[in-house]
Amino acid sequence: MEGNIGELGQYIGVGLTAIGMGGAAIGVGNVAGNFLSGALRNPSAAAGQTATLFIGMAFAEALGIFSFLVALLLMFAV
Amino acid sequence: MATEMEEATGLTFHPMDQFIVKPLFGGGEVHWYTPTNVTLWMAVVALAIIALLVMGTRGRAIVPNRAQSVAELSYGMVHKMIEDIAGKDGLKYFPYIMTLFMFITVSNFAGLLPKAFTVTSHIAVTGVLALAVFVSVTAIGFIKNGAHFLDLFWVRSAPLAIRPVLAVIEVISYFVRPVSHSIRLAGNMIAGHAVIKVFAGFAAIAAVAPVSILAVVGMYAFEILVAFIQAYVFTILTCVYLKDALHPSH
Amino acid sequence: MISLLQEAAQSVAEHTEAAAAHGADQAGHAAESTGLPQLDIATFPNQIFWLVVTLLALYWVLSNVALPRIAAVISDRQGAITGDLMAAEEFKQKAREAEAAYDQALADARSEAAKIVAANRAEIQKELDAAIAKADAEIAARTAESEKRIAEIRESAVTDAREVAREVTAELVSSFGGNADQAAVDQAVDNRIKGAVQ
Numbered sequence: 001m002e003g004n005i006g007e008l009g010q011y012i013g014v015g016l017t018a019i020g021m022g023g024a025a026i027g028v029g030n031v032a033g034n035f036l037s038g039a040l041r042n043p044s045a046a047a048g049q050t051a052t053l054f055i056g057m058a059f060a061e062a063l064g065i066f067s068f069l070v071a072l073l074l075m076f077a078v
Numbered sequence: 079m080a081t082e083m084e085e086a087t088g089l090t091f092h093p094m095d096q097f098i099v100k101p102l103f104g105g106g107e108v109h110w111y112t113p114t115n116v117t118l119w120m121a122v123v124a125l126a127i128i129a130l131l132v133m134g135t136r137g138r139a140i141v142p143n144r145a146q147s148v149a150e151l152s153y154g155m156v157h158k159m160i161e162d163i164a165g166k167d168g169l170k171y172f173p174y175i176m177t178l179f180m181f182i183t184v185s186n187f188a189g190l191l192p193k194a195f196t197v198t199s200h201i202a203v204t205g206v207l208a209l210a211v212f213v214s215v216t217a218i219g220f221i222k223n224g225a226h227f228l229d230l231f232w233v234r235s236a237p238l239a240i241r242p243v244l245a246v247i248e249v250i251s252y253f254v255r256p257v258s259h260s261i262r263l264a265g266n267m268i269a270g271h272a273v274i275k276v277f278a279g280f281a282a283i284a285a286v287a288p289v290s291i292l293a294v295v296g297m298y299a300f301e302i303l304v305a306f307i308q309a310y311v312f313t314i315l316t317c318v319y320l321k322d323a324l325h326p327s328h
Numbered sequence: 329m330i331s332l333l334q335e336a337a338q339s340v341a342e343h344t345e346a347a348a349a350h351g352a353d354q355a356g357h358a359a360e361s362t363g364l365p366q367l368d369i370a371t372f373p374n375q376i377f378w379l380v381v382t383l384l385a386l387y388w389v390l391s392n393v394a395l396p397r398i399a400a401v402i403s404d405r406q407g408a409i410t411g412d413l414m415a416a417e418e419f420k421q422k423a424r425e426a427e428a429a430y431d432q433a434l435a436d437a438r439s440e441a442a443k444i445v446a447a448n449r450a451e452i453q454k455e456l457d458a459a460i461a462k463a464d465a466e467i468a469a470r471t472a473e474s475e476k477r478i479a480e481i482r483e484s485a486v487t488d489a490r491e492v493a494r495e496v497t498a499e500l501v502s503s504f505g506g507n508a509d510q511a512a513v514d515q516a517v518d519n520r521i522k523g524a525v526q
Contacts (some may be wrong), residue, residue, distance in 0.1 A: 012081055051163065054310060055314060055315065055318065058311040065262050067259055
Protein backbone atom coordinates (compact mmCIF):
# COMPACT_ATOMS: atom_id res chain seq x y z
CA MET A 1 0.00 0.00 0.00
CA GLU A 2 2.96 2.32 -0.52
CA GLY A 3 1.46 5.19 -2.48
CA ASN A 4 2.67 8.71 -2.82
CA ILE A 5 1.79 11.44 -0.37
CA GLY A 6 -0.13 13.35 -3.03
CA GLU A 7 -2.65 10.55 -3.48
CA LEU A 8 -3.04 10.26 0.27
CA GLY A 9 -3.90 13.94 0.47
CA GLN A 10 -6.29 13.58 -2.44
CA TYR A 11 -8.24 10.79 -0.80
CA ILE A 12 -8.36 12.59 2.55
CA GLY A 13 -9.64 15.65 0.74
CA VAL A 14 -12.31 13.64 -1.02
CA GLY A 15 -13.42 12.14 2.28
CA LEU A 16 -13.60 15.55 3.92
CA THR A 17 -15.60 16.93 1.03
CA ALA A 18 -18.08 14.12 1.41
CA ILE A 19 -18.89 15.46 4.89
CA GLY A 20 -20.46 18.42 3.12
CA MET A 21 -23.15 16.13 1.81
CA GLY A 22 -24.09 15.33 5.37
CA GLY A 23 -24.83 19.02 5.85
CA ALA A 24 -27.12 18.94 2.86
CA ALA A 25 -28.81 15.88 4.31
CA ILE A 26 -29.45 17.77 7.55
CA GLY A 27 -30.81 20.68 5.56
CA VAL A 28 -33.15 18.57 3.48
CA GLY A 29 -34.31 16.73 6.57
CA ASN A 30 -34.98 20.03 8.26
CA VAL A 31 -37.07 21.26 5.35
CA ALA A 32 -39.08 18.04 5.16
CA GLY A 33 -39.54 17.79 8.92
CA ASN A 34 -40.70 21.35 9.30
CA PHE A 35 -43.03 20.92 6.38
CA LEU A 36 -44.47 17.81 7.98
CA SER A 37 -44.99 19.42 11.37
CA GLY A 38 -46.64 22.39 9.71
CA ALA A 39 -48.75 20.12 7.54
CA LEU A 40 -49.95 18.15 10.53
CA ARG A 41 -50.99 21.33 12.28
CA ASN A 42 -52.89 22.58 9.27
CA PRO A 43 -53.45 19.74 6.81
CA SER A 44 -55.77 21.76 4.61
CA ALA A 45 -53.01 24.21 3.73
CA ALA A 46 -50.39 21.53 3.08
CA ALA A 47 -51.48 20.53 -0.41
CA GLY A 48 -50.86 24.00 -1.78
CA GLN A 49 -47.36 24.16 -0.41
CA THR A 50 -45.80 21.02 -1.88
CA ALA A 51 -44.25 23.06 -4.68
CA THR A 52 -42.59 25.30 -2.11
CA LEU A 53 -41.43 22.19 -0.27
CA PHE A 54 -39.74 20.85 -3.37
CA ILE A 55 -38.15 24.19 -4.17
CA GLY A 56 -36.77 24.40 -0.64
CA MET A 57 -35.51 20.86 -0.78
CA ALA A 58 -33.92 21.51 -4.15
CA PHE A 59 -32.05 24.54 -2.86
CA ALA A 60 -30.86 22.69 0.23
CA GLU A 61 -29.84 19.70 -1.81
CA ALA A 62 -28.00 21.77 -4.42
CA LEU A 63 -25.29 22.62 -1.91
CA GLY A 64 -24.78 18.95 -1.10
CA ILE A 65 -24.54 18.27 -4.80
CA PHE A 66 -21.87 20.98 -5.05
CA SER A 67 -19.80 19.23 -2.42
CA PHE A 68 -20.36 15.95 -4.22
CA LEU A 69 -19.12 17.60 -7.38
CA VAL A 70 -16.03 18.90 -5.62
CA ALA A 71 -15.41 15.39 -4.33
CA LEU A 72 -15.70 14.02 -7.85
CA LEU A 73 -13.38 16.66 -9.19
CA LEU A 74 -10.81 15.90 -6.50
CA MET A 75 -11.11 12.20 -7.14
CA PHE A 76 -10.98 12.15 -10.91
CA ALA A 77 -9.97 15.47 -12.35
CA VAL A 78 -7.10 16.64 -10.15
CA MET B 79 -6.25 4.02 -8.65
CA ALA B 80 -8.96 1.54 -9.56
CA THR B 81 -6.37 -0.77 -11.08
CA GLU B 82 -4.47 -0.88 -7.83
CA MET B 83 -7.61 -1.85 -5.97
CA GLU B 84 -8.30 -4.53 -8.54
CA GLU B 85 -4.90 -6.01 -7.96
CA ALA B 86 -5.26 -5.86 -4.19
CA THR B 87 -8.79 -7.20 -3.66
CA GLY B 88 -10.09 -8.59 -6.92
CA LEU B 89 -12.89 -6.00 -6.91
CA THR B 90 -13.50 -3.92 -9.99
CA PHE B 91 -14.98 -0.49 -9.55
CA HIS B 92 -15.59 1.54 -12.65
CA PRO B 93 -18.52 3.62 -11.51
CA MET B 94 -17.85 6.36 -14.03
CA ASP B 95 -17.37 4.19 -17.09
CA GLN B 96 -21.10 4.16 -17.75
CA PHE B 97 -20.92 7.87 -18.57
CA ILE B 98 -18.26 7.61 -21.28
CA VAL B 99 -19.39 9.00 -24.61
CA LYS B 100 -18.55 6.47 -27.34
CA PRO B 101 -19.16 6.53 -31.07
CA LEU B 102 -21.85 4.08 -32.09
CA PHE B 103 -20.06 2.70 -35.14
CA GLY B 104 -16.46 1.69 -34.60
CA GLY B 105 -13.93 3.69 -32.67
CA GLY B 106 -12.32 6.93 -33.59
CA GLU B 107 -12.68 10.52 -32.66
CA VAL B 108 -15.92 12.04 -31.43
CA HIS B 109 -16.71 14.84 -33.85
CA TRP B 110 -19.62 17.12 -33.30
CA TYR B 111 -21.66 15.20 -35.86
CA THR B 112 -20.57 11.65 -34.91
CA PRO B 113 -23.50 9.43 -33.96
CA THR B 114 -22.63 8.39 -30.42
CA ASN B 115 -24.44 6.68 -27.59
CA VAL B 116 -25.65 10.18 -26.68
CA THR B 117 -27.33 10.35 -30.06
CA LEU B 118 -28.84 6.91 -29.64
CA TRP B 119 -30.31 7.60 -26.23
CA MET B 120 -31.55 11.04 -27.15
CA ALA B 121 -33.31 9.43 -30.08
CA VAL B 122 -34.75 6.80 -27.75
CA VAL B 123 -35.97 9.54 -25.43
CA ALA B 124 -37.45 11.57 -28.27
CA LEU B 125 -39.19 8.53 -29.71
CA ALA B 126 -40.53 7.55 -26.29
CA ILE B 127 -41.95 11.04 -25.79
CA ILE B 128 -43.49 11.05 -29.24
CA ALA B 129 -44.89 7.56 -28.64
CA LEU B 130 -46.46 8.73 -25.39
CA LEU B 131 -47.75 12.14 -26.42
CA VAL B 132 -48.55 11.58 -30.09
CA MET B 133 -49.23 7.86 -30.55
CA GLY B 134 -50.80 7.58 -27.12
CA THR B 135 -53.35 10.29 -27.83
CA ARG B 136 -54.10 9.12 -31.36
CA GLY B 137 -57.50 7.85 -30.27
CA ARG B 138 -58.56 11.28 -28.94
CA ALA B 139 -60.86 9.31 -26.69
CA ILE B 140 -63.23 11.02 -24.31
CA VAL B 141 -62.60 8.12 -21.94
CA PRO B 142 -58.81 7.81 -22.20
CA ASN B 143 -56.84 4.60 -22.36
CA ARG B 144 -53.70 4.12 -20.29
CA ALA B 145 -51.18 5.93 -22.49
CA GLN B 146 -53.55 8.79 -23.13
CA SER B 147 -54.26 9.29 -19.45
CA VAL B 148 -50.52 9.38 -18.70
CA ALA B 149 -50.07 11.96 -21.44
CA GLU B 150 -52.97 14.01 -20.10
CA LEU B 151 -51.67 13.67 -16.56
CA SER B 152 -48.25 15.07 -17.51
CA TYR B 153 -49.90 17.79 -19.58
CA GLY B 154 -52.16 18.75 -16.70
CA MET B 155 -49.33 18.69 -14.18
CA VAL B 156 -47.05 21.03 -16.13
CA HIS B 157 -49.97 23.23 -17.14
CA LYS B 158 -51.10 23.61 -13.54
CA MET B 159 -47.53 24.18 -12.35
CA ILE B 160 -47.02 27.08 -14.75
CA GLU B 161 -50.44 28.52 -13.97
CA ASP B 162 -49.88 28.30 -10.20
CA ILE B 163 -46.34 29.66 -10.12
CA ALA B 164 -45.80 31.89 -13.14
CA GLY B 165 -49.40 32.96 -13.59
CA LYS B 166 -51.71 32.93 -16.59
CA ASP B 167 -49.33 34.92 -18.79
CA GLY B 168 -46.71 32.20 -18.32
CA LEU B 169 -48.87 29.75 -20.25
CA LYS B 170 -47.53 31.22 -23.49
CA TYR B 171 -44.28 29.37 -22.81
CA PHE B 172 -46.05 26.12 -21.99
CA PRO B 173 -44.70 24.09 -24.98
CA TYR B 174 -41.15 25.11 -24.13
CA ILE B 175 -41.42 24.09 -20.48
CA MET B 176 -43.32 20.95 -21.42
CA THR B 177 -40.50 20.01 -23.82
CA LEU B 178 -37.92 20.47 -21.07
CA PHE B 179 -39.98 18.52 -18.56
CA MET B 180 -40.72 15.60 -20.85
CA PHE B 181 -37.13 15.44 -22.08
CA ILE B 182 -35.66 15.41 -18.59
CA THR B 183 -38.21 13.01 -17.10
CA VAL B 184 -38.02 10.51 -19.91
CA SER B 185 -34.24 10.58 -20.16
CA ASN B 186 -33.94 10.15 -16.38
CA PHE B 187 -36.21 7.12 -16.56
CA ALA B 188 -34.53 5.79 -19.71
CA GLY B 189 -31.19 6.10 -17.95
CA LEU B 190 -32.42 3.67 -15.31
CA LEU B 191 -32.79 0.89 -17.86
CA PRO B 192 -29.95 -1.60 -17.60
CA LYS B 193 -27.10 -0.87 -20.01
CA ALA B 194 -28.59 2.52 -20.73
CA PHE B 195 -26.79 5.79 -21.08
CA THR B 196 -28.15 8.69 -19.05
CA VAL B 197 -28.00 11.81 -21.18
CA THR B 198 -29.02 14.05 -18.29
CA SER B 199 -26.02 12.91 -16.28
CA HIS B 200 -23.78 15.02 -18.50
CA ILE B 201 -23.05 18.53 -17.44
CA ALA B 202 -22.82 19.55 -21.09
CA VAL B 203 -26.45 18.52 -21.59
CA THR B 204 -27.91 19.92 -18.39
CA GLY B 205 -25.76 23.01 -18.79
CA VAL B 206 -27.28 23.69 -22.18
CA LEU B 207 -30.76 23.13 -20.78
CA ALA B 208 -30.12 25.45 -17.83
CA LEU B 209 -28.43 28.08 -19.98
CA ALA B 210 -31.31 27.97 -22.42
CA VAL B 211 -33.68 28.62 -19.53
CA PHE B 212 -31.44 31.35 -18.16
CA VAL B 213 -31.00 33.16 -21.47
CA SER B 214 -34.62 32.89 -22.53
CA VAL B 215 -35.91 33.96 -19.12
CA THR B 216 -33.58 36.95 -19.02
CA ALA B 217 -34.60 37.89 -22.56
CA ILE B 218 -38.29 37.56 -21.68
CA GLY B 219 -37.71 39.70 -18.60
CA PHE B 220 -36.10 42.51 -20.55
CA ILE B 221 -38.58 42.33 -23.43
CA LYS B 222 -41.63 42.31 -21.17
CA ASN B 223 -40.50 44.79 -18.54
CA GLY B 224 -37.66 46.74 -20.11
CA ALA B 225 -35.44 48.36 -17.52
CA HIS B 226 -38.01 47.53 -14.84
CA PHE B 227 -36.65 44.02 -14.96
CA LEU B 228 -33.72 45.33 -12.91
CA ASP B 229 -36.18 45.89 -10.03
CA LEU B 230 -35.62 42.23 -9.41
CA PHE B 231 -32.24 43.13 -7.93
CA TRP B 232 -33.32 46.32 -6.16
CA VAL B 233 -35.26 45.07 -3.16
CA ARG B 234 -37.67 47.90 -2.36
CA SER B 235 -39.01 46.29 0.75
CA ALA B 236 -35.58 46.47 2.41
CA PRO B 237 -34.16 49.59 4.10
CA LEU B 238 -32.36 51.90 1.69
CA ALA B 239 -29.00 51.46 3.41
CA ILE B 240 -28.72 47.75 2.79
CA ARG B 241 -30.26 47.75 -0.67
CA PRO B 242 -26.90 47.98 -2.53
CA VAL B 243 -25.56 45.03 -0.55
CA LEU B 244 -28.72 43.07 -1.30
CA ALA B 245 -28.46 44.08 -4.94
CA VAL B 246 -24.97 42.57 -5.15
CA ILE B 247 -26.18 39.39 -3.50
CA GLU B 248 -29.22 39.22 -5.77
CA VAL B 249 -27.08 39.69 -8.88
CA ILE B 250 -24.69 36.96 -7.78
CA SER B 251 -27.54 34.60 -6.95
CA TYR B 252 -29.12 35.40 -10.30
CA PHE B 253 -25.99 34.40 -12.17
CA VAL B 254 -25.45 31.29 -10.04
CA ARG B 255 -28.90 30.06 -11.03
CA PRO B 256 -27.90 28.24 -14.24
CA VAL B 257 -24.95 26.66 -12.44
CA SER B 258 -26.97 25.21 -9.60
CA HIS B 259 -29.84 24.48 -11.97
CA SER B 260 -27.69 22.29 -14.21
CA ILE B 261 -25.39 20.76 -11.62
CA ARG B 262 -28.28 19.72 -9.39
CA LEU B 263 -29.74 17.59 -12.14
CA ALA B 264 -26.49 16.17 -13.46
CA GLY B 265 -25.10 15.64 -9.95
CA ASN B 266 -28.15 13.72 -8.82
CA MET B 267 -27.99 11.51 -11.86
CA ILE B 268 -24.23 10.91 -11.57
CA ALA B 269 -24.48 10.21 -7.84
CA GLY B 270 -27.34 7.76 -8.10
CA HIS B 271 -25.90 5.79 -10.99
CA ALA B 272 -22.40 5.75 -9.51
CA VAL B 273 -23.69 4.52 -6.16
CA ILE B 274 -25.64 1.75 -7.86
CA LYS B 275 -22.52 0.79 -9.80
CA VAL B 276 -20.38 0.75 -6.65
CA PHE B 277 -22.86 -1.49 -4.84
CA ALA B 278 -23.04 -3.70 -7.90
CA GLY B 279 -19.24 -3.94 -7.84
CA PHE B 280 -19.37 -5.44 -4.34
CA ALA B 281 -21.55 -8.27 -5.67
CA ALA B 282 -18.34 -9.91 -6.96
CA ILE B 283 -17.61 -11.07 -3.41
CA ALA B 284 -19.94 -13.97 -2.65
CA ALA B 285 -20.20 -13.18 1.07
CA VAL B 286 -21.61 -9.69 0.64
CA ALA B 287 -23.44 -10.30 -2.63
CA PRO B 288 -26.95 -10.59 -1.11
CA VAL B 289 -26.47 -7.37 0.83
CA SER B 290 -25.15 -5.58 -2.20
CA ILE B 291 -27.98 -6.83 -4.39
CA LEU B 292 -30.50 -5.65 -1.79
CA ALA B 293 -28.73 -2.31 -1.67
CA VAL B 294 -28.86 -2.07 -5.46
CA VAL B 295 -32.59 -2.80 -5.39
CA GLY B 296 -33.15 -0.17 -2.71
CA MET B 297 -31.05 2.41 -4.51
CA TYR B 298 -32.83 1.62 -7.72
CA ALA B 299 -36.20 2.32 -6.14
CA PHE B 300 -34.82 5.53 -4.69
CA GLU B 301 -33.42 6.49 -8.08
CA ILE B 302 -36.85 6.06 -9.69
CA LEU B 303 -38.13 8.58 -7.16
CA VAL B 304 -35.16 10.89 -7.73
CA ALA B 305 -35.53 10.66 -11.51
CA PHE B 306 -39.00 12.12 -11.28
CA ILE B 307 -38.30 14.58 -8.48
CA GLN B 308 -35.30 16.09 -10.24
CA ALA B 309 -37.28 16.60 -13.42
CA TYR B 310 -40.07 18.13 -11.35
CA VAL B 311 -37.64 20.38 -9.51
CA PHE B 312 -35.98 21.49 -12.74
CA THR B 313 -39.37 22.38 -14.20
CA ILE B 314 -40.63 24.09 -11.09
CA LEU B 315 -37.48 26.20 -10.84
CA THR B 316 -37.91 27.12 -14.49
CA CYS B 317 -41.41 28.29 -13.59
CA VAL B 318 -40.06 30.29 -10.65
CA TYR B 319 -37.49 31.99 -12.88
CA LEU B 320 -40.18 32.65 -15.43
CA LYS B 321 -42.31 34.25 -12.72
CA ASP B 322 -39.39 36.48 -11.79
CA ALA B 323 -39.09 37.51 -15.41
CA LEU B 324 -42.79 38.21 -15.87
CA HIS B 325 -43.37 39.93 -12.53
CA PRO B 326 -39.96 41.25 -11.38
CA SER B 327 -41.23 43.47 -8.58
CA HIS B 328 -41.23 41.44 -5.41
CA MET C 329 -13.11 14.20 -60.79
CA ILE C 330 -10.26 11.82 -60.27
CA SER C 331 -8.32 14.43 -58.42
CA LEU C 332 -11.33 15.01 -56.17
CA LEU C 333 -11.54 11.33 -55.41
CA GLN C 334 -7.86 11.19 -54.70
CA GLU C 335 -8.19 14.11 -52.36
CA ALA C 336 -11.05 12.45 -50.59
CA ALA C 337 -9.12 9.23 -50.21
CA GLN C 338 -6.16 11.12 -48.84
CA SER C 339 -8.28 12.98 -46.34
CA VAL C 340 -9.89 9.73 -45.24
CA ALA C 341 -6.47 8.20 -44.75
CA GLU C 342 -5.35 11.19 -42.73
CA HIS C 343 -8.50 10.96 -40.70
CA THR C 344 -8.02 7.32 -39.89
CA GLU C 345 -4.46 7.99 -38.85
CA ALA C 346 -5.56 10.76 -36.59
CA ALA C 347 -8.34 8.62 -35.21
CA ALA C 348 -5.98 5.77 -34.53
CA ALA C 349 -3.63 8.11 -32.74
CA HIS C 350 -6.51 9.48 -30.72
CA GLY C 351 -7.77 5.99 -29.95
CA ALA C 352 -4.38 5.07 -28.63
CA ASP C 353 -4.37 8.22 -26.59
CA GLN C 354 -7.83 7.39 -25.25
CA ALA C 355 -6.77 3.86 -24.47
CA GLY C 356 -3.87 5.20 -22.47
CA HIS C 357 -6.29 7.60 -20.83
CA ALA C 358 -8.65 4.80 -19.89
CA ALA C 359 -5.85 2.70 -18.52
CA GLU C 360 -4.97 5.53 -16.17
CA SER C 361 -8.68 5.69 -15.25
CA THR C 362 -8.54 9.34 -14.42
CA GLY C 363 -10.82 12.05 -15.67
CA LEU C 364 -14.54 12.27 -15.32
CA PRO C 365 -16.34 11.48 -18.58
CA GLN C 366 -18.55 14.48 -17.85
CA LEU C 367 -15.54 16.79 -17.98
CA ASP C 368 -14.17 15.50 -21.28
CA ILE C 369 -14.45 18.73 -23.25
CA ALA C 370 -13.85 16.87 -26.51
CA THR C 371 -17.29 15.29 -26.38
CA PHE C 372 -19.14 18.53 -25.58
CA PRO C 373 -19.78 19.69 -29.16
CA ASN C 374 -21.19 16.29 -30.00
CA GLN C 375 -23.54 16.22 -27.01
CA ILE C 376 -24.65 19.80 -27.46
CA PHE C 377 -25.29 19.31 -31.16
CA TRP C 378 -27.43 16.23 -30.65
CA LEU C 379 -29.19 17.80 -27.68
CA VAL C 380 -30.14 20.85 -29.72
CA VAL C 381 -31.35 18.64 -32.56
CA THR C 382 -33.42 16.53 -30.17
CA LEU C 383 -34.88 19.50 -28.35
CA LEU C 384 -35.82 21.31 -31.55
CA ALA C 385 -37.46 18.18 -32.93
CA LEU C 386 -39.32 17.60 -29.67
CA TYR C 387 -40.38 21.22 -29.45
CA TRP C 388 -41.69 21.12 -32.98
CA VAL C 389 -43.62 17.90 -32.41
CA LEU C 390 -44.99 18.98 -29.06
CA SER C 391 -46.06 22.46 -30.03
CA ASN C 392 -47.52 21.46 -33.40
CA VAL C 393 -48.99 18.03 -32.82
CA ALA C 394 -49.06 16.68 -29.31
CA LEU C 395 -50.05 19.59 -27.10
CA PRO C 396 -52.82 21.02 -29.32
CA ARG C 397 -54.25 17.53 -29.59
CA ILE C 398 -54.19 16.93 -25.85
CA ALA C 399 -55.66 20.36 -25.22
CA ALA C 400 -58.41 19.61 -27.73
CA VAL C 401 -59.12 16.26 -26.10
CA ILE C 402 -59.27 17.81 -22.65
CA SER C 403 -61.55 20.63 -23.75
CA ASP C 404 -63.70 18.13 -25.65
CA ARG C 405 -64.03 16.12 -22.50
CA GLN C 406 -64.83 19.25 -20.53
CA GLY C 407 -67.45 20.12 -23.11
CA ALA C 408 -68.86 16.63 -23.03
CA ILE C 409 -69.00 16.70 -19.26
CA THR C 410 -70.71 20.10 -19.21
CA GLY C 411 -73.10 18.93 -21.94
CA ASP C 412 -73.88 15.77 -20.03
CA LEU C 413 -74.41 17.74 -16.85
CA MET C 414 -76.77 20.10 -18.65
CA ALA C 415 -78.64 17.18 -20.18
CA ALA C 416 -78.85 15.59 -16.76
CA GLU C 417 -80.19 18.86 -15.36
CA GLU C 418 -82.76 18.94 -18.15
CA PHE C 419 -83.79 15.37 -17.45
CA LYS C 420 -84.06 16.19 -13.80
CA GLN C 421 -86.28 19.16 -14.64
CA LYS C 422 -88.42 16.92 -16.82
CA ALA C 423 -88.63 14.34 -14.10
CA ARG C 424 -89.66 17.03 -11.67
CA GLU C 425 -92.37 18.25 -14.07
CA ALA C 426 -93.58 14.70 -14.57
CA GLU C 427 -93.72 14.24 -10.84
CA ALA C 428 -95.72 17.44 -10.46
CA ALA C 429 -98.13 16.30 -13.20
CA TYR C 430 -98.47 12.95 -11.53
CA ASP C 431 -99.15 14.60 -8.21
CA GLN C 432 -101.73 16.83 -9.85
CA ALA C 433 -103.40 13.86 -11.48
CA LEU C 434 -103.36 12.04 -8.20
CA ALA C 435 -104.96 14.96 -6.39
CA ASP C 436 -107.59 15.30 -9.14
CA ALA C 437 -108.40 11.64 -8.98
CA ARG C 438 -108.60 11.81 -5.26
CA SER C 439 -111.04 14.77 -5.27
CA GLU C 440 -113.07 13.10 -8.00
CA ALA C 441 -113.25 9.99 -5.94
CA ALA C 442 -114.23 12.01 -2.90
CA LYS C 443 -116.98 13.68 -4.95
CA ILE C 444 -118.26 10.36 -6.18
CA VAL C 445 -118.16 8.96 -2.71
CA ALA C 446 -120.07 11.96 -1.37
CA ALA C 447 -122.69 11.69 -4.13
CA ASN C 448 -123.11 8.00 -3.54
CA ARG C 449 -123.36 8.54 0.13
CA ALA C 450 -126.06 11.19 -0.34
CA GLU C 451 -128.00 8.93 -2.66
CA ILE C 452 -127.72 6.01 -0.32
CA GLN C 453 -128.72 8.28 2.54
CA LYS C 454 -131.75 9.37 0.64
CA GLU C 455 -132.75 5.82 -0.12
CA LEU C 456 -132.04 4.86 3.38
CA ASP C 457 -134.15 7.68 4.70
CA ALA C 458 -136.99 6.73 2.43
CA ALA C 459 -136.73 3.12 3.48
CA ILE C 460 -136.61 4.09 7.11
CA ALA C 461 -139.64 6.34 6.69
CA LYS C 462 -141.51 3.60 4.93
CA ALA C 463 -140.57 1.13 7.57
CA ASP C 464 -141.56 3.57 10.27
CA ALA C 465 -144.95 4.09 8.66
CA GLU C 466 -145.43 0.37 8.33
CA ILE C 467 -144.36 -0.17 11.88
CA ALA C 468 -146.75 2.60 13.04
CA ALA C 469 -149.62 1.06 11.08
CA ARG C 470 -148.91 -2.35 12.43
CA THR C 471 -148.56 -1.01 15.91
CA ALA C 472 -151.87 0.77 15.59
CA GLU C 473 -153.54 -2.36 14.35
CA SER C 474 -152.03 -4.43 17.09
CA GLU C 475 -153.13 -1.89 19.65
CA LYS C 476 -156.62 -1.91 18.25
CA ARG C 477 -156.69 -5.69 18.43
CA ILE C 478 -155.27 -5.69 21.90
CA ALA C 479 -157.86 -3.15 22.92
CA GLU C 480 -160.58 -5.27 21.37
CA ILE C 481 -159.25 -8.35 23.09
CA ARG C 482 -159.05 -6.48 26.36
CA GLU C 483 -162.51 -5.08 25.82
CA SER C 484 -163.93 -8.47 25.06
CA ALA C 485 -162.02 -9.96 27.96
CA VAL C 486 -163.41 -7.30 30.28
CA THR C 487 -166.89 -7.86 28.91
CA ASP C 488 -166.57 -11.59 29.22
CA ALA C 489 -165.26 -11.22 32.74
CA ARG C 490 -168.14 -8.91 33.57
CA GLU C 491 -170.63 -11.36 32.10
CA VAL C 492 -169.08 -14.21 34.09
CA ALA C 493 -168.98 -12.08 37.23
CA ARG C 494 -172.60 -10.99 36.84
CA GLU C 495 -173.75 -14.53 36.24
CA VAL C 496 -171.69 -15.90 39.10
CA THR C 497 -172.89 -13.14 41.38
CA ALA C 498 -176.51 -13.71 40.41
CA GLU C 499 -176.14 -17.44 40.96
CA LEU C 500 -174.49 -16.84 44.34
CA VAL C 501 -177.11 -14.41 45.41
CA SER C 502 -179.92 -16.77 44.39
CA SER C 503 -178.34 -19.77 45.98
CA PHE C 504 -178.00 -17.83 49.26
CA GLY C 505 -181.66 -17.36 48.98
CA GLY C 506 -181.73 -13.81 48.04
CA ASN C 507 -183.86 -12.36 45.43
CA ALA C 508 -181.37 -11.24 42.90
CA ASP C 509 -182.33 -8.08 41.25
CA GLN C 510 -180.52 -8.26 37.93
CA ALA C 511 -179.96 -4.50 37.65
CA ALA C 512 -178.61 -4.15 41.21
CA VAL C 513 -176.24 -7.10 40.73
CA ASP C 514 -174.95 -5.68 37.53
CA GLN C 515 -174.45 -2.33 39.18
CA ALA C 516 -172.49 -3.85 42.06
CA VAL C 517 -170.33 -6.04 39.83
CA ASP C 518 -169.54 -3.16 37.52
CA ASN C 519 -168.50 -1.02 40.46
CA ARG C 520 -166.21 -3.72 41.75
CA ILE C 521 -164.63 -4.41 38.41
CA LYS C 522 -164.03 -0.73 37.85
CA GLY C 523 -162.25 -0.62 41.23
CA ALA C 524 -160.14 -3.72 40.32
CA VAL C 525 -159.27 -2.47 36.91
CA GLN C 526 -158.32 0.83 38.33
